Each structure stands twice: as C-alpha cells, then as structure tokens.
Amino acid sequence: EVKTAIKAFCDAGLMAAGQDYDFGGMQLPVLIEKAGLAYFKGANVGTSSYPFLTIGNANTLLKCGTPEQIETFVRPMMEGRFFGTMCLSEPQAGSSLSDIVTRAEPQPDGTYRLKGNKMWISAGEHELSENIVHLVLAKVPDENGKLIPGVKGISLFIVPKKLVNPDGSLGERNDVVLAGLNHKMGYRGTTNCLLNFGEGKFKPGGQAGAIGYLVGEKHKGLANMFHMMNEARIGVGLGAVMLGYTGYLHALEYARERPQGRHPMNKDAAQPQIPIVQHTDVKRMLLAQKSYVEGGLALNLYCARLVDDERTAESEEARRNASLLLDILTPIAKSWPSQWCLEANSLAIQVHGGYGYTREYNVEQFYRDNRLNPIHEGTHGIQGLDLLGRKVSMHGGAAFKLLGAEVQKTIAKAMEVKELAGFARALGAALQRIEKVTQALYAAGDMNKTLANASAYLEAFGHSVVAWGWLEQALLSVGKTGHDADFYRGKLQACTYFFKWELPKVHPQLDLLESIDTTTLDMQDAWF
CATH class of the missing domain: 1.20.140.10 (Butyryl-CoA Dehydrogenase, subunit A, domain 3)
Known part of the structure; x- marks a missing residue:
C-alpha cells in the first residue's frame, strides 16, 4: 500500500512540484507547494515522510552540489526513482553533532571511503525505490590521521545505497547496510534505522568502505x-x-x-x-x-x-x-x-x-x-537555546527588532478596528515584556543564567508570535458576511479564545525569566 501510494504521488509530479520545469517540476511557489503537500502529512505522516525527506535531500544538493551530482542524483529523486535521507546522528552523538566519529578517508580518484555508524535514520532502508541517496555527515582526518574535534572537521557526503554508473544505470552495491530497526511508539509507517557504513559486508571496487562523494567544500558540512x-x-x-x-x-x-x-439545567431524563x-x-x-x-x-x-x-x-x-x-x-x-x-x-x-x-x-x-x-x-530545549542564545542577538539583534516592527504594524492596524483593539493592546503588552525580559537576560552577565530557562522563553515567545498570527487572521475576518460567514465567525471566536485563554499564559513565564530564576540551574545530580 505504501509503495502504491508513493507511486501515485510521484506519477502526479508532486515530488518535483516546487522545482523548475527542467526537472519536470511545476515551479510552484514554496507557499503553494507547502500548503498543498500539507494534506499528505495530515492523511498519512508515515507514508509522506519518504517523499518529503527526498525533496529536502534534493533541495540541499541543488544548493550545494556540483552539476554532475545534480544530474546523477537529483534528477532521479525528482522522478521518484531514487529516495533520499539525512544521516547526522550516531549512537553516541545525537543532538551533539560535534561528537560524531564517522570517518571519511580521501581516495586517489577524488572519492572518499566512509566508515562509521549512523543512528535514527528515517527511511534509511526500504524497497520502495531503485536506490537510496544518503546525505552523510562525517569527518575527514587530518594529515596525522586524527579527526578534528568539534564541528569544524565535519564534511558532507553523498553515499548512495547502490553506486551509479556514468550512463545513469545502477552499479554495484555500496558498503552501507542496515544494522537494526528502531521499534517506535509512533511514525511506524516510516522505517527508522541504525546504518553501518564501511563494515565490509559489501566491497565496492574490491575493498571495504562506503564510497562517498564530497558535497561542497571540505569542513563545511554542517x-x-x-x-x-x-x-x-x-x-x-x-x-x-x-x-x-x-x-x-x-x-x-x-x-x-x-x-x-x-x-x-435539564433534569428530565425522558x-x-x-x-x-x-x-x-x-x-x-x-x-x-x-x-x-x-x-x-x-x-x-x-x-x-x-x-x-x-x-x-x-x-x-x-x-x-x-x-x-x-x-x-x-x-x-x-x-x-x-x-x-x-x-x-x-x-x-x-x-x-x-x-x-x-x-x-x-x-x-x-x-x-x-x-x-x-x-x-x-529537541524543544535545543530550539530554546537556538532562539535565545543565537537568533535574538544575531546581527546586533536585527532579526529580533525586525520581527518586533512587523508585529507592531499588525497592532497598529488592529487598533483601528473596534472589535480587535483590546487584543491589539494585549499583544503590544506581551511584545513590550518580551523586549524588556530579553534585555534583562542578556544583562545578567552570565550566559549560564541567561540560558537557564530558554525553554520558557521559547514558549512565551512562541505564544506571542502565534497571537500575532491570530490577530492577522482576525483582521481578515471582521465584518465578513455571506455564505462563508460562519467560517470567519469561527476564526474570530478562535482568536478570542487564544487571546483570553492562551496569551495570558506568557506573563507568569516572563515573570520567571525576568527574575533570572536559577532553580533548575542550581539543581544538583545528587539531589534528585
């Protein structure tokens, strides 16, 4: 059933919907592409993961790959013949990608031989396509044969399940094998795998090591x-x-x-x-x-x-x-x-x-x-660290200030609408508090304290951003009549709910953040 569904998806040209006509695409704007493809996520997220991972893989190669790599791997992916994955994590390095140890040894012919293990690889092994194109993070050893510590040593490689001949036909099996399947709580329609690269079960060219092709510059993999x-x-x-x-x-x-x-109030059981x-x-x-x-x-x-x-x-x-x-x-x-x-x-x-x-x-x-x-x-925690630790301060806070200015534009428009003015004031108050709290966090002088409650910051910020989106929807819904009046009335009622029930939740979180609370930071392992 999965193979039949994906074949129908590919036959309809949806794999390449956002690509150029040269790749059989429809050249759809990303907005239209994502809105349309969202229905497939809602229908069956497990099945839809295979093409969506492939689309992401292909888009990366279109940005970073050589013309030869694009012709060899992207075109078959857009045709639905090859599928793609992303291979980042390892058993000992999940979120901490700087600690990966998969090696990529350079070869005289310009290729690399990869050896290592990759964990949590969605769609890492299956029989739904002719080939699987793995995008793999690995480290090229230095002149002394040692791996460079940290993210600076990471490079990106194409490692196909089956090698591709110059004429586009499939060649011998590459040295990448399934080591095990992860038995999951959900998302069971998508295989999730432990993959071994270079263990020697298959020996392309007569030697062990998965053959890989460098994507972009060396050490720019991440x-x-x-x-x-x-x-x-x-x-x-x-x-x-x-x-x-x-x-x-x-x-x-x-x-x-x-x-x-x-x-x-109705007590009549009849x-x-x-x-x-x-x-x-x-x-x-x-x-x-x-x-x-x-x-x-x-x-x-x-x-x-x-x-x-x-x-x-x-x-x-x-x-x-x-x-x-x-x-x-x-x-x-x-x-x-x-x-x-x-x-x-x-x-x-x-x-x-x-x-x-x-x-x-x-x-x-x-x-x-x-x-x-x-x-x-x-993870949720890492997204919080990314937002508070990097995104709000990058380029001198340019993105943070720009977002605030965009929200203020919506607030100004809503202030002119009687039914929405109260919501506009509530959003303005939340925005002012986020700006004040952000300044207080960075004034703490200790990044450990600044980032200690980054998840709470993410949640308060996120609720405020979604409130902004609801205010925009409400501006489009006020005063609408006709056959779809109930649709717009539903939008206004949901907006009202969000502003009365949800947005107020941000203020206790912001109180906690503004106090530079260290309850979680101060907790010690031995106290649990």
Missing part, C-alpha cells in the same frame, strides 16, 4: 546540511500542525455525532440526549484545538512565504529582511506546533472519552505519531 535541517525543521512544524489538525477534525466529527447527557458538541467543556476543548492547529498552520505558511520572499522579492532589502525573519522564526515554527498541536491531539483523545483511548479510533495514533516532533530535528 553549514551545507543546515539547508536541509532548516527545511526539515519547518517541515516538522507543519507535520505537527497537520497531525493536530486531523485529530481536531476527527474530534469535531465525533462530538457532533455522539449523543451523551443533557444540558446542565428528554433525548444531546450531541456532546453542545456541552460547554467539549466546546472548550474543540476551541483550544482549533486555536492551536490553525494558529500553527498560519505560522508555518507564513514561513513558507518568507522562503519565497527570500528568493524572489524585488529588492535586496526585502530579500534580506525575509531571511532575517525566517532565521528567528524557524525555531518557533518547529517547536511551537510540536508542543501545542500535540496538546491538541491529547484533547482530541479526551473528546472521544474512553473510545479515544482505544485503537478503534485513530486519535490515539495521531498522538503517538506527533509525540516524535518535539524530539527530532532539534
């Missing part, structure tokens, strides 16, 4: 791989949104069809039961889900538009601004939906009651699938 990693992070956020969204739609349908109980969607607490749970998933969707589609602006905006300043905004929003676009759309999945189970806890309904699977998203492609 920078090159970040093209794929940043795309993957936004992809993770969008995937989290769509898992939350499909759970919400299942919960909404169930709530409309499931009769149970009566209104609190009266028929009402659908649970009429119960206030069920409406609360559905509103929360709607506010999370539609807020997260707006954020991720805005990031997709920034990718377009980064490439195609008319002025250099506009392109630079899009790049700055994308930089500061990426950790939020990845982590906020991964946290709060997972909460939406939890609420979807709750709406189903006892049935939601069984496998008779899909909502338990959506939760299991979505639980991965706060973990992979940079």
Whole structure:
C-alpha cells in the first residue's frame, strides 16, 4: 500500500512540484507547494515522510552540489526513482553533532571511503525505490590521521545505497547496510534505522568502505546540511500542525455525532440526549484545538512565504529582511506546533472519552505519531537555546527588532478596528515584556543564567508570535458576511479564545525569566 501510494504521488509530479520545469517540476511557489503537500502529512505522516525527506535531500544538493551530482542524483529523486535521507546522528552523538566519529578517508580518484555508524535514520532502508541517496555527515582526518574535534572537521557526503554508473544505470552495491530497526511508539509507517557504513559486508571496487562523494567544500558540512535541517525543521512544524489538525477534525466529527447527557439545567431524563458538541467543556476543548492547529498552520505558511520572499522579492532589502525573519522564526515554527498541536491531539483523545483511548479510533495514533516532533530535528530545549542564545542577538539583534516592527504594524492596524483593539493592546503588552525580559537576560552577565530557562522563553515567545498570527487572521475576518460567514465567525471566536485563554499564559513565564530564576540551574545530580 505504501509503495502504491508513493507511486501515485510521484506519477502526479508532486515530488518535483516546487522545482523548475527542467526537472519536470511545476515551479510552484514554496507557499503553494507547502500548503498543498500539507494534506499528505495530515492523511498519512508515515507514508509522506519518504517523499518529503527526498525533496529536502534534493533541495540541499541543488544548493550545494556540483552539476554532475545534480544530474546523477537529483534528477532521479525528482522522478521518484531514487529516495533520499539525512544521516547526522550516531549512537553516541545525537543532538551533539560535534561528537560524531564517522570517518571519511580521501581516495586517489577524488572519492572518499566512509566508515562509521549512523543512528535514527528515517527511511534509511526500504524497497520502495531503485536506490537510496544518503546525505552523510562525517569527518575527514587530518594529515596525522586524527579527526578534528568539534564541528569544524565535519564534511558532507553523498553515499548512495547502490553506486551509479556514468550512463545513469545502477552499479554495484555500496558498503552501507542496515544494522537494526528502531521499534517506535509512533511514525511506524516510516522505517527508522541504525546504518553501518564501511563494515565490509559489501566491497565496492574490491575493498571495504562506503564510497562517498564530497558535497561542497571540505569542513563545511554542517553549514551545507543546515539547508536541509532548516527545511526539515519547518517541515516538522507543519507535520505537527497537520497531525493536530486531523485529530481536531476527527474530534469535531465525533462530538457532533455522539449523543451523551443533557444540558446542565435539564433534569428530565425522558428528554433525548444531546450531541456532546453542545456541552460547554467539549466546546472548550474543540476551541483550544482549533486555536492551536490553525494558529500553527498560519505560522508555518507564513514561513513558507518568507522562503519565497527570500528568493524572489524585488529588492535586496526585502530579500534580506525575509531571511532575517525566517532565521528567528524557524525555531518557533518547529517547536511551537510540536508542543501545542500535540496538546491538541491529547484533547482530541479526551473528546472521544474512553473510545479515544482505544485503537478503534485513530486519535490515539495521531498522538503517538506527533509525540516524535518535539524530539527530532532539534529537541524543544535545543530550539530554546537556538532562539535565545543565537537568533535574538544575531546581527546586533536585527532579526529580533525586525520581527518586533512587523508585529507592531499588525497592532497598529488592529487598533483601528473596534472589535480587535483590546487584543491589539494585549499583544503590544506581551511584545513590550518580551523586549524588556530579553534585555534583562542578556544583562545578567552570565550566559549560564541567561540560558537557564530558554525553554520558557521559547514558549512565551512562541505564544506571542502565534497571537500575532491570530490577530492577522482576525483582521481578515471582521465584518465578513455571506455564505462563508460562519467560517470567519469561527476564526474570530478562535482568536478570542487564544487571546483570553492562551496569551495570558506568557506573563507568569516572563515573570520567571525576568527574575533570572536559577532553580533548575542550581539543581544538583545528587539531589534528585
């Protein structure tokens, strides 16, 4: 079934939807491409992971690869004949990529021989395609045969499962093998593998070692791989949104069809039961889900538009601004939906009651699938460190200031709309507090203290950014009438919920941050 579904996806030209006509693409803007492909994430995130990893792999090679590499590997990927992966982590080096030890030994013919192990590799082995193109981070030893410590020694390599002959036909098997499958809580439709490179089971050219081809400059591997990693992070956020969204739609349908109980003031047991969607607490749970998933969707589609602006905006300043905004929003676009759309999945189970806890309904699977998203492609904590430790201060705080200016534009527009002025003031107050807290954190004089509560900073910042997105949606919804009036009324009600129930949560977090609280920093191992 997976192979049939992916073949239909590829036959429709969707693998190359965002690529040039030369690659059989539709040249769709990234915004349209991501919006369209989001439906596949909502339908089956496990199956859709194979093509989406391939698209990210191909995009990285289009930016960093040679013309020969693009012709040899990217074209077959865009045709759906080859699939791609990203091989970063190792058993001893998950988030800490500076500690990888996979070696890449240079060969006289300009290739490299890789030896090492890669862990947590999604789509690392399968029979869904003719070939698998692994993008592998490894270290080239120095003249003394030693690996360079830290990220400076990391390079990026193409390591195909099967070698490709000059005429494009498949050659002998490369020395990369499946060492084991990881048995996961969710995302079970996507294989997740431990791969061994260069163990000698296969000996291409008569010797052990997986043959790899350098991508870009030597020792620039992590920078090159970040093209794929940043795309993957936004992809993770969008995937989290769509898992939350499909759970919400299942919960909404169930709530409309499931009769149970009566209104609190109706004590007549002879009266028929009402659908649970009429119960206030069920409406609360559905509103929360709607506010999370539609807020997260707006954020991720805005990031997709920034990718377009980064490439195609008319002025250099506009392109630079899009790049700055994308930089500061990426950790939020990845982590906020991964946290709060997972909460939406939890609420979807709750709406189903006892049935939601069984496998008779899909909502338990959506939760299991979505639980991965706060973990992979940079954990929640790492995204917090990235935002507070790097993104808000980079280029003298340029991205932080630019984002604040963009939010202020929305606030100014909303202040002119009677129904939204209160929300505008609330967002303005949150923004002012974030600016003040950020200054206080950097004035602490000790980066250990500054970053101690980075996760709380990420969550407060993220809630404020999503509130901004909701205010933008509300501006488009006020006063709308006609056949779709209920759609816009639903937007306004979800916006109201977010501003009254969710945005106030940021202030206790900001209080904690502003006090430079060291409770977690001071905790000692022996005290647990």
